Amino acid sequence: MTYSPTTSADRTRSFPSVLSLLSYLLAGTFFGVVLVKSEAASWYRIQEMFRFQSFHMYGLIGSAVLTGMLTTGLLRRFQARALTGQTIHVQSKDPGLPRYVLGGLTFGLGWGLAGVCPGPIFTLLGSGVWAMLIVLLFALIGTWLYGVLRDHLPH
Incomplete structure (x- = not known):
């Protein structure tokens, strides 16, 4: 293993800033609230889905799939960039x-x-x-x- 000195500018580019980590925490908290309020985290709703007694969860999952498809298509079409300036590349499976x-x-x-x-x-x-x-x-x-x-x- 070799040591190469880094400058302060190199370190700030390699480590996420506190502000970006806070944005992830807020987005995750928002997502958690949405899961609870939409009853996607409800054991009863999940059991209804597996027993084919309710459309609720299928609607939630379907809307998530459509949102993912639309977002992925837009990212590919417009060659979106991350906050760091790097081009977002969505790999094909x-x-x-x-x-x-x-x-x-x-x-x-x-x-x-x-x-x-x-x-x-x-x-x-x-x-x-x-x-x-x-x-x-x-x-x-x-x-x-x-x-x-x-x-x-x-x-």
Whole structure:
């Protein structure tokens, strides 16, 4: 390992500023409030979805997919730039049915067993649903397990 002295200007470019970190915290907090208010973090709504008893969650998921498609298309079309000035490059995904099926089944199984998507785990913890600590623990174990098995999985 070699040492190369850096200037103050180099360090400020390589580390995110407190202001940008605050913007991420505010955006995450806003997202958490939206999840709770839209009932996307509600165990009952999720169970209704899996039992095909309500359109509520399908509408939320569908609107998220449409928003993602529109945003990705706009980013590609207008060659948008990040706050740092770098061009945002959205990479195309390689086709591969086995990895999507395996990933979807694993994600869906965990979602069905826990009754919650991994997205609102912290939101639910912030709302006082302490049982989500168990879900968080197993989400971390699953992430670690993926890291261990990554080279043996279809990518």
